[in-house]
Amino acid sequence: MQEELEEYILSHIDAEGDALARLNRETHLFHLRPRMCSGHLQGRLLKMFVRMINPHNILELGTFTGYSALCLAEGLIAPDGELHTIEIDDELEDFIRNHFEASPFAERINLHIGDAREILPSLGKTFDLVFMDANKREYCEYYDLVFPMLSPGGFIIADNTLWDGKVVDWGKKLDAQTEGILKFNDYIAQDKRVEKVIIPLRDGLTIIYKKP
Numbered sequence: 741m742q743e744e745l746e747e748y749i750l751s752h753i754d755a756e757g758d759a760l761a762r763l764n765r766e767t768h769l770f771h772l773r774p775r776m777c778s779g780h781l782q783g784r785l786l787k788m789f790v791r792m793i794n795p796h797n798i799l800e801l802g803t804f805t806g807y808s809a810l811c812l813a814e815g816l817i818a819p820d821g822e823l824h825t826i827e828i829d830d831e832l833e834d835f836i837r838n839h840f841e842a843s844p845f846a847e848r849i850n851l852h853i854g855d856a857r858e859i860l861p862s863l864g865k866t867f868d869l870v871f872m873d874a875n876k877r878e879y880c881e882y883y884d885l886v887f888p889m890l891s892p893g894g895f896i897i898a899d900n901t902l903w904d905g906k907v908v909d910w911g912k913k914l915d916a917q918t919e920g921i922l923k924f925n926d927y928i929a930q931d932k933r934v935e936k937v938i939i940p941l942r943d944g945l946t947i948i949y950k951k952p
């Protein structure tokens with residue numbers, strides 16, 4: 741997005757708040773690939789989706805430094821609503837836990853460290869909203885694992901589904917991540933069990949609705 745337009749938008753939507761701004765700054769200072777962090781605009785959108793859907797249980801695949809998890813938890817309305825978030829990189833654990841514990845949502849967030857594909861079957865829960873944002877090569881696998889755990893009428897939001905425009909222009913050689921996203925987009929497009937729309941925000945967000 742044009743920088744000027746982004747600044748305009750950010751000055752006309754809710755502020756992200758001091759804690760998230762600090763988390764974003766520390767992500768940029770101390771971690772590789774800080775661009776993975778959802779950031780102000782997408783973070784406010786995730787919170788708004790939670791407000792609109794009013795889920796009881798939320799699942800996130802790919803915590804990274806915890807920015808999107810905190811935005812999702814912030815949107816929860818149900819008094820006993822909770823978020824489960826899974827991150828494979830155990831080196832991130834202390835950083836994530838410190839930020840979760842400093843937030844007002846610590847009680848509502850369950851952090852799982854490990855491979856989402858191994859952890860998912862052991863969760864034994866049903867979710868009303870899933871935010872899919874882990875390894876792009878594995879999106880189809882996540883989808884198959886998560887689908888039976890999604891309540892009828894529930895939503896999956898999949899991030900990065902336009903993959904920096906590479907879905908239509910992958911250059912000379914198709915890399916594994918672009919291939920994963922292309923397969924996922926085709927898989928969702930033909931799945932009659934769901935309704936779907938792609939929003940060209942940031943890196944592309946696919947909103948998937950499981951028909952009751």
Ligand SMILES: C[S@@+](CC[C@H](N)C(=O)[O-])C[C@H]1O[C@@H](n2cnc3c(N)ncnc32)[C@H](O)[C@@H]1O
Pocket residue numbers: 776777778779801802803804805806807808809826827828829854855856857873874875878
């Ligand atoms: C794009 S980042 C997530 C960004 C975060 N959701 C946010 O918006 O701030 C993707 C994360 O997924 C994690 N990841 C990759 N493969 C995974 C897997 N199989 N299970 C759990 N996490 C995984 C990576 O280590 C990385 O931290």
